[in-house]
Amino acid sequence: xxxxxxxxxxxxxxxxxxxxxxxxxxxxxxxxxxxxxxxxxxxxxxxxxxxxxxxxxxxxxxxxxxxxxxxxxxxxxxxxxxxxxxxxxxxxxxxxxxxxxxxxxxxxxxxxxxxxxxxxxxxxxxxxxxxxxxxxxxxxxxxxxxxxxxxxxxxxxxxxxxxxxxxxxxxxxxxxxxxxxxxxxxxxxxxxxxxxxxxxx
Amino acid sequence: xxxxxxxxxxxxxxxxxxxxxxxxxxxxxxxxxxxxxxxxxxxxxxxxxxxxxxxxxxxxxxxxxxxxxxxxxxxxxxxxxxxxxxxxxxxxxxxxxxxxxxxxxxxxxxxxxxxxxxxxxxxxxxxxxxxxxxxxxxxxxxxxxxxxxxxxxxxxxxxxxxxxxxxxxxxxxxxxxxxxxxxxxxxxxxxxxxxxxxxxxxxxxxxxxxxxxxxxxxxxxxxxxxxxxxxxxxxxxxxxxxxxxxxxxxxxxxxxxxxxxxxxxxxxxxxxxxxxxxxxxxxxxxxxxxxxxxxxxxxxxxxxxxxxxxxxxxxxxxxxxxxxxxxxxxxxxxxxxxxxxxxxxxxxxxxxxxxxxxxxxxxxxxxxxxxxxxxxxxxxxxxxxxxxxxxxxxxxxxxxxxxxxxxxxxxxxxxxxxxxxxxxxxxxxxxxxxxxxxxxxxxxxxxxxxxxxxxxxxxxxxxxxxx
Ligand code: SF4
Numbered sequence: 001x002x003x004x005x006x007x008x009x010x011x012x013x014x015x016x017x018x019x020x021x022x023x024x025x026x027x028x029x030x031x032x033x034x035x036x037x038x039x040x041x042x043x044x045x046x047x048x049x050x051x052x053x054x055x056x057x058x059x060x061x062x063x064x065x066x067x068x069x070x071x072x073x074x075x076x077x078x079x080x081x082x083x084x085x086x087x088x089x090x091x092x093x094x095x096x097x098x099x100x101x102x103x104x105x106x107x108x109x110x111x112x113x114x115x116x117x118x119x120x121x122x123x124x125x126x127x128x129x130x131x132x133x134x135x136x137x138x139x140x141x142x143x144x145x146x147x148x149x150x151x152x153x154x155x156x157x158x159x160x161x162x163x164x165x166x167x168x169x170x171x172x173x174x175x176x177x178x179x180x181x182x183x184x185x186x187x188x189x190x191x192x193x194x195x196x197x198x199x200x201x
Numbered sequence: 202x203x204x205x206x207x208x209x210x211x212x213x214x215x216x217x218x219x220x221x222x223x224x225x226x227x228x229x230x231x232x233x234x235x236x237x238x239x240x241x242x243x244x245x246x247x248x249x250x251x252x253x254x255x256x257x258x259x260x261x262x263x264x265x266x267x268x269x270x271x272x273x274x275x276x277x278x279x280x281x282x283x284x285x286x287x288x289x290x291x292x293x294x295x296x297x298x299x300x301x302x303x304x305x306x307x308x309x310x311x312x313x314x315x316x317x318x319x320x321x322x323x324x325x326x327x328x329x330x331x332x333x334x335x336x337x338x339x340x341x342x343x344x345x346x347x348x349x350x351x352x353x354x355x356x357x358x359x360x361x362x363x364x365x366x367x368x369x370x371x372x373x374x375x376x377x378x379x380x381x382x383x384x385x386x387x388x389x390x391x392x393x394x395x396x397x398x399x400x401x402x403x404x405x406x407x408x409x410x411x412x413x414x415x416x417x418x419x420x421x422x423x424x425x426x427x428x429x430x431x432x433x434x435x436x437x438x439x440x441x442x443x444x445x446x447x448x449x450x451x452x453x454x455x456x457x458x459x460x461x462x463x464x465x466x467x468x469x470x471x472x473x474x475x476x477x478x479x480x481x482x483x484x485x486x487x488x489x490x491x492x493x494x495x496x497x498x499x500x501x502x503x504x505x506x507x508x509x510x511x512x513x514x515x516x517x518x519x520x521x522x523x524x525x526x527x528x529x530x531x532x533x534x535x536x537x538x539x540x541x542x543x544x545x546x547x548x549x550x551x552x553x554x555x556x557x558x559x560x561x562x563x564x565x566x567x568x569x570x571x572x573x574x575x576x577x578x579x580x581x582x583x584x585x586x587x588x589x590x591x592x593x594x595x596x597x598x599x600x601x602x603x604x605x606x607x608x609x610x611x612x613x614x615x616x617x618x619x620x621x622x623x624x625x626x627x628x629x630x631x632x633x634x635x636x637x638x639x640x641x642x643x644x645x646x647x648x649x650x651x652x653x654x655x656x657x658x659x660x661x662x663x664x665x666x667x668x
Contacts, residue, residue, distance in 0.1 A: 183217075183218050187217050194228065198214075201258075201325065
């Protein structure tokens with residue numbers, strides 16, 4: 001997994017509440033064999049019409065938001081089905097950070113497994129960032145995970161909380177697998193002991 | 202030593218590492234893999250240059266997407282399905298795991314192939330990127346479904362990051378009445394607990410009625426532990442288990458068999474073990490059941506009537522209203538008057554030889570109702586071959602059933618076997634969700650014998666009337 005580094009990017013406003021994983025990636029895209037490549041299908045039913053043409057009103061289709069790396073969203077982002085295809089689609093689109101007042105639990109955890117940072121903030125601060133995101137090409141936010149701060153284009157600084165262990169993993173690009181592999185000695189020791197006690201396995 | 206449950210014993214034997222907060226690395230003895238939830242996991246290994254840690258403990262088989270008609274070993278029409286199956290072919294070869302392609306007679310639904318080949322043994326930990334992995338709990342192995350990131354985690358490390366669940370005991374006492382099967386037990390339990398009743402628990406099924414079941418029946422019971430919300434279902438191994446396992450291709454042999462048996466015989470819950478929750482049902486009280494709604498908990502004896510939304514409380518009132526609307530049923534209608542147009546016998550719940558025998562016993566010498574579309578999809582190529590040898594295939598064919606090749610088929614309708622909008626199916630599978638068997642399709646879950654009876658009469662039918 002890539003390390004999560006401080007960056008400045010465009011923030012797209014998505015004030016809708018309850019954006020569910022079906023909206024983020026509809027079920028017809030689950031037959032894929034890839035984790036990558038889902039970005040073009042992110043928000044498919046909102047982003048394209050039945051013929052596959054772009055809906056010009058959808059935020060990520062607007063010229064100033066096509067390169068967004070941050071989403072500022074309404075409450076309860078990522079609810080519904082547990083499909084890991086949802087964070088895959090967002091990450092593949094280029095999204096690194098999602099800000100909301102609340103997230104669905106499974107989606108929240110899946111984000112960290114895929115190098116994305118979901119940030120929970122109180123309503124007034126989400127409102128402030130939503131207003132920033134509405135500024136079009138000037139909707140630039142800097143995200144500094146090390147210092148747990150978001151800085152707006154006019155210099156306003158907002159602090160956020162993040163689980164210390166998850167922060168450590170993101171900053172160092174450690175995925176669960178990498179961490180488990182650090183316990184290689186324990187696994188090997190277990191295997192050696194199991195080979196004695198349960199050799200038939 | 203403090204008393205332990207069966208779950209405690211299996212858990213303790215598999216902890217490879219425990220962190221201070223109780224998070225454990227649980228060692229995985231068997232990893233089953235199918236084509237839908239694994240491609241991204243293998244891709245992840247390639248991208249990071251990792252290999253499969255224990256390919257000899259990893260077993261792959263395509264089942265969800267495969268057509269169940271002839272010619273599928275050379276061509277699959279649906280391009281995306283074909284690509285998923287081809288990806289599994291390639292991944293199995295590249296990473297060196299055990300593989301049963303569609304051309305192999307041993308191919309079938311992953312949860313039927315594992316036990317059949319002796320991969321699933323008592324006291325093991327078994328995982329698969331599929332919620333019905335619970336099936337393998339019938340052997341007294343700790344078995345459950347995992348997500349795609351976890352599939353990759355197990356492939357790379359042969360472990361899973363886990364916290365322990367709570368212990369729940371479900372006891373079925375006494376004996377079952379004629380016509381009542383393992384499927385009726387497992388549906389009746391879900392009817393009792395609800396689909397969230399098992400959340401946070403591992404269930405151990407016990408009691409005389411469970412002891413009396415064959416391995417096939419026990420697999421049917423554990424298969425649907427997940428529909429009750431539990432992480433896994435377990436049944437303590439006994440002589441029935443050992444007899445089933447003995448001589449299977451990957452079961453231990455000789456001195457290893459004796460050593461294994463010695464340990465397996467210690468795998469039971471101690472008399473004074475502590476349970477976080479206990480449910481007891483009298484075997485005699487279980488009737489042949491069917492589902493009327495769109496959740497597996499919407500279960501009633503076949504002698505019952507369609508309920509009214511007002512019969513429920515809280516959020517279930519609206520859910521029942523929506524379900525009745527989707528299923529196009531009116532409150533008060535006898536369940537035995539519901540007409541059906543499709544019958545599906547198969548799935549990892551009821552696609553084993555004993556299930557086909559039970560259905561064939563009802564069908565013998567009879568024909569299915571005119572206009573009925575009825576299909577049998579054996580759970581594996583070996584089940585299919587055995588049924589042909591026993592003459593069961595002919596009974597199905599003579600009755601008017603389609604005799605298909607092995608796979609998941611209409612259980613989830615990812616292959617061409619799908620219901621059309623408005624069609625109503627009597628199915629031996631495990632989920633009756635909206636659209637599960639095809640968009641707009643309506644599903645009634647029941648046992649294989651009940652499905653056979655429905656095929657004959659064209660209505661949901663009390664199988665005891667045909668016995
Ligand atoms: S038969 Fe149905 S429930 Fe079983 S593994 Fe296949 S799709 Fe899943």
